[in-house]
Amino acid sequence: MAQTSQEVVQAARKAGSRMADRNTPFIYNEWYVAAFADEVGRSLLRRTLLGRDVILYRTEGGQAVALDNRCIHRSYPLSEGFLDGDTVVCGYHGFRYDVTGTLVQVPSQDRCPKGVGVRQYPIVERGPLLWIWLGEEEADPARLPPHQWITEPDWVCSKGYFHLQGNYVSLHENLLDLTHLSFLHAKSFGTPDYAAAKFRAEINEGRFALLRDVVPTTLPPVWAKPTGMEGYPQAARIVRSEFMAPSLHTVAVRFYDNALPEADRPEFRIRTAHIPTPETHGSTHYFIVHGRDFAQDQEWITQFMHDELFKAFQEDVDGMQHLEQMLEKADDDFFEISVASDRASVEMRKYIKARAEAEAAQRLERTAEQPVQAPSRLAGVA
Numbered sequence: 276m277a278q279t280s281q282e283v284v285q286a287a288r289k290a291g292s293r294m295a296d297r298n299t300p301f302i303y304n305e306w307y308v309a310a311f312a313d314e315v316g317r318s319l320l321r322r323t324l325l326g327r328d329v330i331l332y333r334t335e336g337g338q339a340v341a342l343d344n345r346c347i348h349r350s351y352p353l354s355e356g357f358l359d360g361d362t363v364v365c366g367y368h369g370f371r372y373d374v375t376g377t378l379v380q381v382p383s384q385d386r387c388p389k390g391v392g393v394r395q396y397p398i399v400e401r402g403p404l405l406w407i408w409l410g411e412e413e414a415d416p417a418r419l420p421p422h423q424w425i426t427e428p429d430w431v432c433s434k435g436y437f438h439l440q441g442n443y444v445s446l447h448e449n450l451l452d453l454t455h456l457s458f459l460h461a462k463s464f465g466t467p468d469y470a471a472a473k474f475r476a477e478i479n480e481g482r483f484a485l486l487r488d489v490v491p492t493t494l495p496p497v498w499a500k501p502t503g504m505e506g507y508p509q510a511a512r513i514v515r516s517e518f519m520a521p522s523l524h525t526v527a528v529r530f531y532d533n534a535l536p537e538a539d540r541p542e543f544r545i546r547t548a549h550i551p552t553p554e555t556h557g558s559t560h561y562f563i564v565h566g567r568d569f570a571q572d573q574e575w576i577t578q579f580m581h582d583e584l585f586k587a588f589q590e591d592v593d594g595m596q597h598l599e600q601m602l603e604k605a606d607d608d609f610f611e612i613s614v615a616s617d618r619a620s621v622e623m624r625k626y627i628k629a630r631a632e633a634e635a636a637q638r639l640e641r642t643a644e645q646p647v648q649a650p651s652r653l654a655g656v657a
């Protein structure tokens with residue numbers, strides 16, 4: 276019976292201890308997608324983001340607003356209250372908050388305590404995405420991860436969402452090594468030659484990419500039909516799969532006819548923005564925007580690709596759930612080994628862990644400087 280030697284187990288555990296996993300704290304100082312823009316309107320949308328309970332709504336003027344969901348009076352969820360104009364009224368005793376989260380009315384008294392309220396989170400709206408900043412550092416829109424193609428006219432996009440029962444680090448790792456296309460996606464957009472195709476990793480500070488050239492190959496229907504290469508064995512599938520930020524992974528693929536000379540062959544490009552926003556350590560909001568830069572006026576292609584892709588992404592969502600259930604049960608015997616195609620994801624996980632722990636240490640320092648008082652029914656009477 277094969278048994279992994281203790282030496283290998285120890286080495287694997289040592290390597291694993293430097294890599295982010297489901298127990299790693301979240302990185303708050305990043306822009307994350309809170310919702311699709313069309314999900315947020317004139318009612319209170321409740322969403323848990325990085326463990327924080329948040330409400331989202333739009334003002335009468337259409338501006339998106341994000342506030343902490345916990346009323347500062349007796350912690351009633353504001354999502355159970357209602358919007359009155361641009362203000363939020365708590366559904367318990369009627370405390371009223373404006374768009375900045377400032378308390379502006381206490382119905383039981385004339386005087387409203389000054390300078391108190393719920394936390395307001397900065398929001399940036401870009402095309403179909405609403406980005407939120409939950410961190411302590413300044414919310415600088417220049418720090419948004421690069422995704423401008425989504426709003427460029429060359430790219431025809433469709434979008435979708437999964438509520439994924441798994442940690443966001445596992446999802447990033449899934450996206451950084453597409454070896455799994457030949458197995459997890461064997462019945463959808465994977466092909467048997469994908470796993471063994473040549474690959475290389477690109478490692479930069481905060482950016483990790485795995486590049487794979489699958490040439491020549493036969494494309495699966497989702498790409499073969501729209502590019503007119505059904506059943507054709509001389510296709511090229513050139514893939515760049517890249518971690519751009521804890522909140523964004525982009526897969527960019529080029530297809531062409533490998534039998535044609537380079538100067539003459541048309542190229543077909545698709546991109547997919549995989550956008551994980553941690554909900555809890557065991558669940559993730561998984562937003563997806565998919566686009567192509569060819570046959571933009573062919574509505575059937577948009578619909579066909581969308582339907583086929585989301586069937587395949589469902590396989591990832593199911594796979595991540597299986598994984599999460601195994602990881603939840605991890606005991607003292609737990610170890611995992613990595614192979615060459617994991618290089619980019621190992622570096623990515625080390626990066627997440629280092630950043631997350633540095634941020635957590637800063638949080639601890641801040642808390643030590645400003646000790647939080649235990650809640651008291653007598654404290655803070657205003």
Ligand code: FES
Binds near residue numbers: 348365368369
């Ligand atoms: S709990 Fe919100 S007003 Fe009392």
Ligand SMILES: [Fe+2]
Binds near residue numbers: 455
């Ligand atoms: Fe996948």
